[in-house]
Amino acid sequence: MKKYTGYLIDLDGTIYQGNNKVDGAKEFIERLKIHNIDYLFLTNNSTKTAPMVAEFLTQVHGIPTLPNQVYTSAMATADYLINTLKLTKGSRVYVIGEIGLKSALSNAGFQLTAKEPEVVIVGLDTQVNYQMFEDATLAIRRGAKYIATNLDTNIPNERGLIPGAGALNALIITATNVQPIEIGKPSSQIIELAMQRLVSSFEQTLIVGDNYATDILAGINAHVDTLLTYTGISTKSQVAKQTKKPTYEVDSLNDWYI
Incomplete structure (x- = not known):
């Protein structure tokens, strides 16, 4: 081996x-x-920051972990915008996602806004509502680049298989007829x-x-x-x-x- x-x-x-x-x-x-x-x-999973994941591993599962030992799809999305799309600080992005994704993007210098975004990014968001889907759909139809942190249909937890980011992206894909760039x-x-x-x-x-x-x-x-x-x-x-x-x-x- x-x-x-x-x-x-x-x-x-x-x-x-x-x-x-x-x-x-x-x-x-x-x-x-x-x-x-x-x-x-x-x-x-793009919902948590690296320090949050590290703390969860350390405190709940007894696996001592440092933030620099964690790499999330949120962090990869921010790196992709910088390294591949060559977006500069201050570029406008619209986000459906939780603190992990929003923190990664804002820490990279991007402006999180629904007003004329250059890019729409959709990750898992347990508080998403129809208005957010509407804003994302309209922006993509106007030409914004569409990125999905990942297209996981389900996430396993202690209760079973629950809806993942892919389930949310399925709505956007259906509404726009556009396939996203998948990062995860x-x-x-x-x-x-x-x-x-x-x-x-x-x-x-x-x-x-x-x-x-x-x-x-x-x-x-x-x-x-x-x-x-x-x-x-x-x-x-x-x-x-x-x-x-x-x-x-x-x-x-x-x-x-x-």
Whole structure:
């Protein structure tokens, strides 16, 4: 088995399910630390800031984490606007999203406004209302570039599978007939941006996740090896039907040896 010098690790369904712990997750992170292997928690969830995610991992799940060990789709979206779209500070963006997304964009110097935005960005927002959908739809129809932090249809938590950002974006897609630029997994965008923060090459990095349609496909799209753990969304029967398989599969992270 190949040895890896860097890991990109999913959170929801891989390290935890809401407030519930995932078997073997804490021990897996402890093994990485013992072997001094660089890792970054990589999540499609744009609702929380990196310090909030780090505190949640530390306080609720007993996994000591620093903010610089977390990379969210919100952070990747801000980096994409700067590095790829070459937007300058003060550029107008309209956001459907929570504090994680809004903080990432405002900290990058963008102006959050519904007035003539250059870009519309849609992430998960549990307080979204019809007026916000209306503003986003009209702006996109007037020519604003449309970006989705991710298109996850569901998020696993302690109650089950709840609606994700993809469910909100489905409304915008239907109303505008425009497909968004997707930043989060399975897009390779977030992997390429995250790799800039990891001290490891693409060839020596492993992506770990529970969802074939997001985590594993992101690795496949970015040509990075993948490890699928069956502790979240994907099942063995579903993955067996796929032509492109994960590099590795385990029942839980207890079964993965560094």
